[in-house]
Amino acid sequence: MNRILVMLKRVLGIGLLAVILSFVAMPGFNVEAKGHKIPASPEIINLFGDRLHPVYIGTTSDHMHVYTTQESIDNLLAYKDYDGVEWDLYIILVPGTEELHKDTVSAIREGAEGIVTWLPAKSRNLWGTGSQMFVEINYPYDSNDTADNSDDTADAWATADMEYYNSYGEIIGFRREDGYINEGESTSELIELITDFINKQYDEHKIDPYSSYIQ
Structure with a gap:
């Protein structure tokens, strides 16, 4: 025995x-920057095993491609009190140039020890980074408004909980650390781009928020 x-x-x-x-x-x-090219957006699988479908929003002036997910849009459109100013979406940023890609990878790797958890995956090459972002614009938002709103602010809160995806849609690593995004020129452009997109989506899909749940 x-x-x-x-x-x-x-x-x-x-x-x-x-x-x-x-x-x-x-x-x-470790996350890699070699062989940079931007494939078609894959289905992604989050840490809970949910299959999410990226939706292209637009590209910023510094060549960062911006995505949300269809599931995130659906959640926002179902919110009956959406006011066109505050939104809460899962945002994915995909570097659009080789230089920006390398800079993004460098920023991830810098100080990653003890913060980033790396996961087994088919490829360690970065496709994009995702995080939940909440925005509250403190003035009535109008993309055609030329008035000086320099004294007004758009608060951008986001979880610094970042997920890093490869071109297969797999999470190659993640970090967990709540944080605040400081308002800056690039952040302002990002907020305007996303807000214009989601307001257009909302205008096109105004429905009774309960109709799809109560038959």
Whole structure:
């Protein structure tokens, strides 16, 4: 009996060691910037195993491609008190140039130890970064407004909880740390781009918010 227990412990120990070594020794166990090209947006799978469908919003002047997800849009459109000013969406940013791609990867890797959790995946090459963003614009938003709103602000709150995706839609890593996005020129452009998009979506899909749930 003792011999059987010893053998079982030995087999389990060897198996556990093999799993640990294969995980740690996985090639490309860090996010990579090589071979940059922008593929068609893949379906992505979040940490909860939900399959999400990216929807292209637009591109900023610094060549950052902006996506949300159809599921995120559906949630916002179903909110009966949406006022065209505040929105809460899952936003994915995809670098559109090789230089921007390398800068994004460099920013992720800088200080990543102890913050980013890397996951096994087919490819360690970065496609895009995702996070939940909440915006409250403190003036009546109008993209055609030429008035000086320099004294007004648009508060951009986002979870600094970032998910990093490869071109297969797999999460290659994530970080968990709540934070505040400081308002800046690039952030302002991003907010306007997304707000214009979602307001257009909302205008085109004004429906009774309960009709799809109550038959």
